[in-house]
Amino acid sequence: MPRLKNRLHERFAWLIAEGMDRKAAYSKLCPHVADPATLGYKLYLRLDVKSRISEIQCEVHSRALMGIDEKRDLLRQMIEGKVPTKVNKRKDGTVKAVFDMLGALVADAKMAGEFDGPTPQDKEQEISMTFEVYHRNHPNPPREWLERELVMPEIIEHEVYPPQPGG
Numbered sequence: 047m048p049r050l051k052n053r054l055h056e057r058f059a060w061l062i063a064e065g066m067d068r069k070a071a072y073s074k075l076c077p078h079v080a081d082p083a084t085l086g087y088k089l090y091l092r093l094d095v096k097s098r099i100s101e102i103q104c105e106v107h108s109r110a111l112m113g114i115d116e117k118r119d120l121l122r123q124m125i126e127g128k129v130p131t132k133v134n135k136r137k138d139g140t141v142k143a144v145f146d147m148l149g150a151l152v153a154d155a156k157m158a159g160e161f162d163g164p165t166p167q168d169k170e171q172e173i174s175m176t177f178e179v180y181h182r183n184h185p186n187p188p189r190e191w192l193e194r195e196l197v198m199p200e201i202i203e204h205e206v207y208p209p210q211p212g213g
């Protein structure tokens with residue numbers, strides 16, 4: 047298929063084929079529009095744009111070092127906790143592996159085209175927090191302010207040791 051006649055449509059197809067979501071792609075091309083999510087969605091539904099995106103993706107995937115199936119399989123292993131998503135080497139020589147299963151799940155959903163960022167309904171359900179700030183030498187800070195406990199979510203970390211010689 048030849049390039050699309052409309053330059054905006056062609057650039058949009060390239061951005062989508064490169065992995066950008068519809069809203070971000072349209073926002074990048076037309077930053078002045080009020081609702082890039084809707085306009086990006088409408089442009090994405092056009093048959094000529096969809097076919098151009100698939101053509102570009104086929105070309106890009108044929109040049110890729112790793113096929114899409116291999117990438118999805120690696121992400122599946124990360125989601126299952128078999129392969130770490132990040133490995134850090136410490137100063138003492140040990141290695142710390144981090145398993146970010148949610149991050150791998152989001153990456154897989156993006157690759158499958160199932161995730162396009164937050165929806166307008168998510169924006170309505172956002173949590174807002176209001177802080178009352180006291181300077182550090184405040185004579186009477188609130189008592190509950192002094193007794194608060196910060197609760198952090200657990201991060202699953204596994205220790206990975208280097209392979210032993212002969213083993």
